[in-house]
Amino acid sequence: IRFPTGMGELDRVLGGGAVQGSLVLVGGAPGIGKSTLMLQICGKLSENAKILYVSGEESPRQLKLRADRLGVQSDNLYVLSETCLGDVLESVEEEKPDVLIVDSIQTLYQDSLESPAGSVAQVRACTLELMQLAKEGNVTVFVIGHVNKDGFIAGPKVLEHMVDCVLYFEGEQHMAYRILRAAKNRFGATNEIGVFEMSEHGLVEVANPSAAMLAGHPQGASGNCIACVMEGSRPLLAEVQALAAKTQFGVPRRTAAGVDYNRMVLLLAILEKRCGLFLSSSDVYVNVVGGMRLDEPAVDLPMLLAIASSFRDKPLPEGVMSFGEVGLTGELRSVNHLSERLSEVHRLGFETCIIPKQRKDQIRAPQGLALIEACNIAEA
Numbered sequence: 001i002r003f004p005t006g007m008g009e010l011d012r013v014l015g016g017g018a019v020q021g022s023l024v025l026v027g028g029a030p031g032i033g034k035s036t037l038m039l040q041i042c043g044k045l046s047e048n049a050k051i052l053y054v055s056g057e058e059s060p061r062q063l064k065l066r067a068d069r070l071g072v073q074s075d076n077l078y079v080l081s082e083t084c085l086g087d088v089l090e091s092v093e094e095e096k097p098d099v100l101i102v103d104s105i106q107t108l109y110q111d112s113l114e115s116p117a118g119s120v121a122q123v124r125a126c127t128l129e130l131m132q133l134a135k136e137g138n139v140t141v142f143v144i145g146h147v148n149k150d151g152f153i154a155g156p157k158v159l160e161h162m163v164d165c166v167l168y169f170e171g172e173q174h175m176a177y178r179i180l181r182a183a184k185n186r187f188g189a190t191n192e193i194g195v196f197e198m199s200e201h202g203l204v205e206v207a208n209p210s211a212a213m214l215a216g217h218p219q220g221a222s223g224n225c226i227a228c229v230m231e232g233s234r235p236l237l238a239e240v241q242a243l244a245a246k247t248q249f250g251v252p253r254r255t256a257a258g259v260d261y262n263r264m265v266l267l268l269a270i271l272e273k274r275c276g277l278f279l280s281s282s283d284v285y286v287n288v289v290g291g292m293r294l295d296e297p298a299v300d301l302p303m304l305l306a307i308a309s310s311f312r313d314k315p316l317p318e319g320v321m322s323f324g325e326v327g328l329t330g331e332l333r334s335v336n337h338l339s340e341r342l343s344e345v346h347r348l349g350f351e352t353c354i355i356p357k358q359r360k361d362q363i364r365a366p367q368g369l370a371l372i373e374a375c376n377i378a379e380a
Contacts, residue, residue, distance in 0.1 A: 006044020009196060009205045013167060013180050015188015021138040022187065023131050027145045028169030033178055033203055034144045038101050039072055040202050046074035049098035052091065056083040056107025070202040083107050083117060085126050092133065104144040127162050160184060171291055192232035210237035210348055213290045223310030226321035227302035228341045229294050235344035239289040240299065242306035244282045252280060258288025259303060260295065267304055267326060274330030275378050277311055297325035298335040304377055321345060322354035330376045332356035339364045354380050
């Protein structure tokens with residue numbers, strides 16, 4: 001049985017809403033907005049359900065100040081500042097909430113264990129207790145977990161195996177946009193993302209991420225190309241920027257932000273070998289605007305076009321974008337979800353799209369969108 005959380009982007013990532021009796025782990029770096037997200041959904045959920053918000057990191061006064069800022073007020077929202085799991089379970093037994101939110105799992109401890117809170121044993125034992133509570137009491141439990149320096153949930157990897165759903169909250173702390181991504185979901189797909197923007201009144205859902213990511217796109221500047229990638233069932237447009245400058249040292253520098261570094265180095269070698277662009281004497285920097293990370297092969301062609309544009313100092317014509325995978329021989333390979341990508345490209349006003357050569361029965365281009373098909377990167 002599913003129920004809406006009140007935030008459409010979160011419902012999308014969960015697979016259509018939260019599931020009764022499920023245990024959901026929300027992970028992310030400190031200050032990314034995990035507690036803000038959980039407190040915001042309390043406002044909507046408390047209209048039809050009783051919520052117990054357990055905070056081991058903030059006092060009730062601090063939570064009240066944040067709730068006032070976010071505009072969250074309800075008689076069905078109960079706050080408990082506690083770190084002992086036994087006391088939390090007693091409160092759950094007394095209040096009988098429909099939804100339990102724990103912020104965070106690293107602050108909870110069990111009296112029966114001698115290890116400190118946040119240790120492997122404590123995190124595992126507390127999560128196991130919460131899982132039994134969710135299954136036996138049909139309580140929907142949201143657990144906030146911090147990530148370590150490697151970007152993984154702090155504590156044992158077994159924590160992710162125990163829960164029903166693992167959500168990662170990503171994004172640069174100094175960037176406005178946040179990406180919510182499912183790493184595991186027993187009740188839905190794991191390839192959907194939700195996009196939020198951090199504002200002074202909390203997290204705001206971004207209904208049209210492509211338009212937001214392309215805001216401020218430079219006109220007539222060399223070294224940039226628009227790419228179209230698929231995030232789950234949603235096509236997203238992002239701007240790939242490149243800068244090729246004559247190196248001042250013996251060994252040229254290579255820097256990649258938002259794309260895989262090794263993939264970028266590989267593409268530079270293909271560009272030099274197959275197109276005759278001698279980049280071995282140039283520093284090359286590649287960046288994806290907006291703090292997004294693009295791991296899909298479809299970003300290969302836009303990256304190459306942006307690098308070539310910067311190296312030759314010739315801007316791509318206005319209204320042109322591209323997508324496609326590049327092989328080691330310089331050939332262009334087709335990508336999936338072609339019609340969805342082309343629809344999004346046309347919707348945002350682009351007039352020309354450079355794509356790998358397709359079979360004729362595959363192409364369903366929207367009216368008004370010109371397709372340039374290329375067999376290899378030299379043609380593109």
